Amino acid sequence: MLKSNDPGLKSWVHVPKGSDFPIQNLPFGIFKTKYLSPVAGVAIGDYVVDLVYLHENSYLDGLGLPAGIFNQKYLNDFFALGKKKVRDVRERLSELLRDSNDEMNKAAREIALIHMDEVQMMMPVKVQNYSDFYSSEEHATNVGSMFRDPKNALLPNWKHIPVGYHGRASSIVVSGTAIHRPKGQIKSPDQELPTFSASKKLDFELEVAFITCGETKLGESISTKAADDFIVGFVLFNDWSARDIQQWEYVPLGPFLAKNFASTISPWVVTMDALEPFRVEGPQQVPQVLPYLAFEGKKNFDIVLEVALKPEGSEETVVCRSNFKYMYWNVNQQLAHHTVNGCNIQVADMYASGTISGPSPGSYGSMLELSWNGQKPLQMPDGTERIFINDGDTVVMRGHAERDGVRIGFGNCKGKILPATH
Amino acid sequence: MLKSNDPGLKSWVHVPKGSDFPIQNLPFGIFKTKYLSPVAGVAIGDYVVDLVYLHENSYLDGLGLPAGIFNQKYLNDFFALGKKKVRDVRERLSELLRDSNDEMNKAAREIALIHMDEVQMMMPVKVQNYSDFYSSEEHATNVGSMFRDPKNALLPNWKHIPVGYHGRASSIVVSGTAIHRPKGQIKSPDQELPTFSASKKLDFELEVAFITCGETKLGESISTKAADDFIVGFVLFNDWSARDIQQWEYVPLGPFLAKNFASTISPWVVTMDALEPFRVEGPQQVPQVLPYLAFEGKKNFDIVLEVALKPEGSEETVVCRSNFKYMYWNVNQQLAHHTVNGCNIQVADMYASGTISGPSPGSYGSMLELSWNGQKPLQMPDGTERIFINDGDTVVMRGHAERDGVRIGFGNCKGKILPATH
Numbered sequence: 001m002l003k004s005n006d007p008g009l010k011s012w013v014h015v016p017k018g019s020d021f022p023i024q025n026l027p028f029g030i031f032k033t034k035y036l037s038p039v040a041g042v043a044i045g046d047y048v049v050d051l052v053y054l055h056e057n058s059y060l061d062g063l064g065l066p067a068g069i070f071n072q073k074y075l076n077d078f079f080a081l082g083k084k085k086v087r088d089v090r091e092r093l094s095e096l097l098r099d100s101n102d103e104m105n106k107a108a109r110e111i112a113l114i115h116m117d118e119v120q121m122m123m124p125v126k127v128q129n130y131s132d133f134y135s136s137e138e139h140a141t142n143v144g145s146m147f148r149d150p151k152n153a154l155l156p157n158w159k160h161i162p163v164g165y166h167g168r169a170s171s172i173v174v175s176g177t178a179i180h181r182p183k184g185q186i187k188s189p190d191q192e193l194p195t196f197s198a199s200k201k202l203d204f205e206l207e208v209a210f211i212t213c214g215e216t217k218l219g220e221s222i223s224t225k226a227a228d229d230f231i232v233g234f235v236l237f238n239d240w241s242a243r244d245i246q247q248w249e250y251v252p253l254g255p256f257l258a259k260n261f262a263s264t265i266s267p268w269v270v271t272m273d274a275l276e277p278f279r280v281e282g283p284q285q286v287p288q289v290l291p292y293l294a295f296e297g298k299k300n301f302d303i304v305l306e307v308a309l310k311p312e313g314s315e316e317t318v319v320c321r322s323n324f325k326y327m328y329w330n331v332n333q334q335l336a337h338h339t340v341n342g343c344n345i346q347v348a349d350m351y352a353s354g355t356i357s358g359p360s361p362g363s364y365g366s367m368l369e370l371s372w373n374g375q376k377p378l379q380m381p382d383g384t385e386r387i388f389i390n391d392g393d394t395v396v397m398r399g400h401a402e403r404d405g406v407r408i409g410f411g412n413c414k415g416k417i418l419p420a421t422h
Numbered sequence: 423m424l425k426s427n428d429p430g431l432k433s434w435v436h437v438p439k440g441s442d443f444p445i446q447n448l449p450f451g452i453f454k455t456k457y458l459s460p461v462a463g464v465a466i467g468d469y470v471v472d473l474v475y476l477h478e479n480s481y482l483d484g485l486g487l488p489a490g491i492f493n494q495k496y497l498n499d500f501f502a503l504g505k506k507k508v509r510d511v512r513e514r515l516s517e518l519l520r521d522s523n524d525e526m527n528k529a530a531r532e533i534a535l536i537h538m539d540e541v542q543m544m545m546p547v548k549v550q551n552y553s554d555f556y557s558s559e560e561h562a563t564n565v566g567s568m569f570r571d572p573k574n575a576l577l578p579n580w581k582h583i584p585v586g587y588h589g590r591a592s593s594i595v596v597s598g599t600a601i602h603r604p605k606g607q608i609k610s611p612d613q614e615l616p617t618f619s620a621s622k623k624l625d626f627e628l629e630v631a632f633i634t635c636g637e638t639k640l641g642e643s644i645s646t647k648a649a650d651d652f653i654v655g656f657v658l659f660n661d662w663s664a665r666d667i668q669q670w671e672y673v674p675l676g677p678f679l680a681k682n683f684a685s686t687i688s689p690w691v692v693t694m695d696a697l698e699p700f701r702v703e704g705p706q707q708v709p710q711v712l713p714y715l716a717f718e719g720k721k722n723f724d725i726v727l728e729v730a731l732k733p734e735g736s737e738e739t740v741v742c743r744s745n746f747k748y749m750y751w752n753v754n755q756q757l758a759h760h761t762v763n764g765c766n767i768q769v770a771d772m773y774a775s776g777t778i779s780g781p782s783p784g785s786y787g788s789m790l791e792l793s794w795n796g797q798k799p800l801q802m803p804d805g806t807e808r809i810f811i812n813d814g815d816t817v818v819m820r821g822h823a824e825r826d827g828v829r830i831g832f833g834n835c836k837g838k839i840l841p842a843t844h
Contacts (some may be wrong), residue, residue, distance in 0.1 A: 018818075061812060069691060074565070093549065126756055128591070128592065129591055129592050130591075131678075155673055155674065157607075157609075157616075157670055157671060157673070160607060160609075160615075160616050161607055161670070161671055163671065163678075164675070164678055165587070165588070165675035165676050165678050166587070166588035166589055166590055166678065166682070167588055168551060168553075168588055168590075168765060169550070169551055170551050170766050170767065170768050171640055171765050171766055172548065173640065177640075179640075179641075180640075180641040180764055182763035182764055183762060183763055183764075184762060185579075185582060185583055185712065185762045187582075188577075193582075193709070194579075194582050194583075194712065195712075196712045196713070196714060218593055218595065218599075218601075218602075218683075218684060219601075219602040219843055220843075242763070245763070248579055248583070249583055249585065250674070250676075251577055251579070251580060251674075252672070252673075252676070253556060253585055253586070253587035253676040253677065254587050254672075254674070254676025254677075255674040255675065255676075256585075256586055256587050256588065257554075257759070257760070257762070257763040257765065260588070260763070260765045261640075261763040261764045261765050262640060262764070287615070290607065290616065290617075290618045291618070292618060316568075337679070337785070338679070339682040340605060340606060340679070341592060341604035341606045341664070341682070342602055342604055342605075342683045342684070342843070343592070343593055343682040343683050344592050344593055345592065345681065346592050349592075355756055363682040376428075421642075421643075422642055422766070
């Protein structure tokens with residue numbers, strides 16, 4: 001076990017009970033303040049630690065970090081240093097922030113720590129390439145049951161291939177960014193011709209995405225074993241989806257405008273290192289996978305996930321409680337599959353899991369499944385009902401792993417839906 | 423008409439008859455030599471004009487160009503200056519290279535011009551986002567006839583939507599890059615289970631891609647009229663495709679590993695300005711398109727395209743002669759559609775047309791169509807036959823527009839297939 005993951009560790013930074021960011025987490029992000037341009041930071045308790053300050057004041061000496069590595073708009077160059085270097089920085093930060101450590105005096109601590117109320121979180125990386133998988137058996141089964149045949153809900157390739165497709169990198173935005181309802185072509189089966197309008201079936205999809213810290217050359221593949229070295233960490237991912245646009249456009253080349261108007265991520269990259277203690281076995285894979293998809297060890301993660309929906313001017317209500325451990329295909333298999341044909345990966349690529357639905361109706365990761373395509377409207381605390389998302393609604397995703405009194409959380413992945421533009 | 427397009431213009435640079443690069447073209451690219459790191463250049467005749475030299479020696483003064491704008495690995499920052507600035511540079515280069523111009527003395531000319539034999543062409547841009555359309559009616563009809571119903575070959579959405587999907591930006595490579603045959607899961611309909619092997623049905627797809635020079639914010643749309651301001655130029659695009667991998671993986675989310683192992687582009691960005699004289703009407707669109715897809719003026723381009731196949735150690739043979747003018751959906755419609763939902767575009771995005779097939783069998787833009795799914799093998803000059811592409815084969819795409827003795831060409835888009843890696 002990494003020393004940084006020791007449940008006994010305490011920090012000299014006060015960490016409120018229930019915080020997503022104890023000293024065992026230390027996720028990386030990009031923040032700005034009224035006085036600071038975007039720079040890299042690490043979350044602890046209610047504070048962000050300014051990594052530029054630590055670096056410039058010799059607290060990170062001996063790690064071989066390039067000058068200015070944290071004084072950047074994105075973590076791309078930092079992640080490009082590789083998984084071991086990122087780990088070294090996290091271990092050093094763990095040491096520096098430990099209650100037994102007095103390297104930083106009171107003045108230094110006051111300068112280095114900025115309260116979260118005073119920062120604005122930015123996109124942690126400039127996303128190079130974005131792919132989305134479809135790796136939850138329950139989600140694929142639910143969709144297949146609703147739109148195809150409940151008895152043959154899963155398509156023939158699903159248990160052989162971690163099915164995935166390419167998405168749009170430019171429209172991935174950070175938590176807190178408001179999203180305009182998309183417009184597009186819509187044609188319900190009973191209409192003869194398509195019409196152009198704002199989507200009437202706007203949905204969320206609860207996902208977790210991993211971010212890469214290495215690159216390969218064209219023609220190279222990454223084994224399921226080597227995949228761990230290329231995955232630096234995770235964020236929550238809301239793959240907003242316009243179901244009516246999707247239905248009309250997606251045959252034969254897949255979803256396009258139904259998805260690429262926006263995706264929202266949580267701002268903190270929770271490292272795979274911080275999540276090591278929460279590895280669990282995934283579902284048994286039957287039939288046996290092809291050799292290039294075989295793997296050893298625990299490759300799923302026990303991360304509790306929830307989605308809350310907050311109508312304008314009302315309280316939020318949790319509409320979905322799921323878990324990342326339900327994924328049939330794990331991240332190592334996803335990356336091995338993506339590169340088995342020689343497709344090259346780059347630093348700061350993002351790979352999302354696909355909607356994470358669990359076995360029970362309350363664990364379904366989209367409104368489509370929760371309302372079972374409109375048949376079971378969801379009750380809101382303000383007395384209204386939802387089949388899909390209304391203008392003014394805010395969707396908040398949260399996730400955390402917890403054991404031995406340690407809670408490794410992601411913070412919020414939040415987005416409010418504004419009316420369509422004119 | 424732009425002065426630079428005047429068919430009467432001649433350059434003091436010798437331009438051989440049949441060259442793709444007369445003074446009326448002046449496409450932009452990135453090149454390196456034994457002595458020079460990658461920098462920006464412009465093609466004329468058999469030469470590349472070193473834009474860094476011109477800029478540093480005041481030949482481009484008065485254009486308001488930032489220092490070092492051409493001393494870069496990619497044209498992204500140059501294109502980010504916008505279409506008007508790129509036009510200004512091209513107009514100035516046209517003036518400087520004209521036979522009546524004596525601003526450059528013999529010594530300057532000798533330094534600025536580098537013979538193409540001495541340069542290696544690089545990727546012209548770092549591709550930010552890549553999408554691929556499916557805009558040739560003949561191609562969509564051929565594919566639908568082979569794999570679905572010849573009487574209902576086009577899917578119901580095809581004449582309403584410029585169907586497209588997202589592709590992989592990282593694996594787009596420049597002409598001349600050798601490509602390893604991809605491996606992957608394959609399952610023919612008569613097999614019970616998939617197997618893992620090198621693709622046995624490797625194909626090319628003849629396409630033209632446009633590159634953007636502007637950006638929009640999330641939520642903004644680009645009209646068909648405004649699209650011209652965002653499109654800086656075109657390259658030839660080979661969308662290599664592994665048909666057997668594609669067949670097993672593509673339902674329901676579209677092609678993925680069948681495409682993302684590599685795409686090849688020609689190195690020179692031929693500007694939309696240089697192609698202005700070659701605008702033509704496209705096919706009539708029936709039924710009428712929705713208002714956001716309506717457009718005025720000539721939005722297709724008469725660009726003659728061909729694909730040659732060269733077996734190892736043998737002569738090449740032209741297997742396809744097509745034309746960019748056949749596209750049912752034009753580039754303005756593609757960009758308007760892509761952004762109508764608020765999807766934001768970035769500088770140096772690449773948008774490919776989809777396979778460009780014409781009405782006659784010899785104009786089909788893929789081996790799949792040319793060999794009609796294997797029923798009509800193609801004869802090679804060395805006596806062998808082809809249904810798909812063999813190891814050792816080189817595929818060369820070429821394209822040019824020609825009128826009034828002026829030929830605006832793209833140069834080669836070439837790639838050799840190497841055996842699969844072990």
